[in-house]
Amino acid sequence: MMPFEIIMAPADIYLAYEGEPFPAIDAAPTGNWMPLGTAGKRNQSEKGVIITHGQTLKEHFTTGSSGPVKVVRTGESLSISVEIEDMTLEQYAKALNGMGLGSIAQGSGVAGAKTMPMRQGIDVTTFALLIRSYSPYGDGMNFQYQIPKVYQSSSPKVMFDGNGSAATLALEYKALEDPNADSDSLRFGLLIAQTSFAQ
Amino acid sequence: MTDFLSALRTYLLSQAAVLNMFVDSSGARTIAQVYVLGIPSSEDFVKAMPQKCIVLVPTGGPAQQGLRPVSNANVDAVCYGESDWEAARLERVVAESLKTLCREVVGAVLLHGCTLSGGPIQARDPETLWPAMRRQFTIRADEREIGTS
Numbered sequence: 001m002m003p004f005e006i007i008m009a010p011a012d013i014y015l016a017y018e019g020e021p022f023p024a025i026d027a028a029p030t031g032n033w034m035p036l037g038t039a040g041k042r043n044q045s046e047k048g049v050i051i052t053h054g055q056t057l058k059e060h061f062t063t064g065s066s067g068p069v070k071v072v073r074t075g076e077s078l079s080i081s082v083e084i085e086d087m088t089l090e091q092y093a094k095a096l097n098g099m100g101l102g103s104i105a106q107g108s109g110v111a112g113a114k115t116m117p118m119r120q121g122i123d124v125t126t127f128a129l130l131i132r133s134y135s136p137y138g139d140g141m142n143f144q145y146q147i148p149k150v151y152q153s154s155s156p157k158v159m160f161d162g163n164g165s166a167a168t169l170a171l172e173y174k175a176l177e178d179p180n181a182d183s184d185s186l187r188f189g190l191l192i193a194q195t196s197f198a199q
Numbered sequence: 200m201t202d203f204l205s206a207l208r209t210y211l212l213s214q215a216a217v218l219n220m221f222v223d224s225s226g227a228r229t230i231a232q233v234y235v236l237g238i239p240s241s242e243d244f245v246k247a248m249p250q251k252c253i254v255l256v257p258t259g260g261p262a263q264q265g266l267r268p269v270s271n272a273n274v275d276a277v278c279y280g281e282s283d284w285e286a287a288r289l290e291r292v293v294a295e296s297l298k299t300l301c302r303e304v305v306g307a308v309l310l311h312g313c314t315l316s317g318g319p320i321q322a323r324d325p326e327t328l329w330p331a332m333r334r335q336f337t338i339r340a341d342e343r344e345i346g347t348s
Binding site for chain 1: 269304343
């Protein structure tokens with residue numbers, strides 16, 4: 001295992017619409033799995049990918065004790081944050097509810113263009129989300145978060161300036177419980193670390 | 200501690216973009232010359248200078264706190280060329296190769312990654328005036344040899 005347990009490397013994020021099967025741990029994400037950032041991790045800001053396992057705990061105290069005697073988990077959450085430096089409309093749409101794109105055809109006196117409506121409406125689109133990094137168990141193997149149901153929860157502020165900053169989409173995807181999961185413990189998905197190669 | 204300088208040399212020698220920089224006047228590929236610590240002192244090598252070659256030189260690094268077994272060491276990549284222009288061409292390729300280094304196993308050494316300084320400096324050898332470009336980078340290398348920990 002050592003020294004691979006220390007991971008000092010970035011991760012790629014892929015999105016697909018909810019219900020998309022996850023790729024095998026040793027297979028490249030293809031088909032409907034689209035990288036977040038046209039060039040993947042090369043379009044991420046240096047903050048990288050942040051995965052937060054949130055929880056709310058309630059400690060119980062009794063009259064006869066000064067310390068807690070029991071604790072219960074009253075809530076939990078899973079969120080993924082990343083900043084994408086990629087203003088292509090295909091990526092911008094992932095920040096705005098997965099909006100469909102339109103186009104203006106090139107013609108005589110008309111420049112070709114892509115368009116994206118900006119009003120997101122009432123319904124919130126849910127996605128499946130995949131994070132890929134390096135296995136903590138060996139060389140050439142993968143580490144994979146597969147989260148079956150997320151929504152984009154941030155309110156991105158896009159800034160264009162002349163000070164050397166890149167225009168950025170700050171995204172946060174929050175997990176929803178997947179009612180179709182095989183068990184309660186899988187409702188936020190599964191974390192997989194590859195340990196060997198297929199025979 | 201691992202010999203990350205030699206691992207970096209091997210890594211650069213595995214990069215097609217670096218190898219493609221070493222060609223003769225007919226365009227045929229020649230032996231890629233990447234060295235650690237200094238250039239060879241042999242008479243034949245010195246006579247052939249200035250020519251393209253890369254020298255990886257350790258240049259210290261920040262103090263390290265804690266027990267994490269990862270070196271954060273500064274290294275200078277000195278890129279020589281037949282002219283300043285050729286040295287700069289070679290330096291750009293070396294910088295790109297180092298920038299994209301990510302979790303590479305080289306022999307028994309795990310190289311986690313590199314962080315480059317913003318740009319190179321022109322660094323003609325003060326004695327020989329051989330054209331050279333020099334850029335510092337920080338290498339993050341695991342201090343434990345693979346298979347022995």
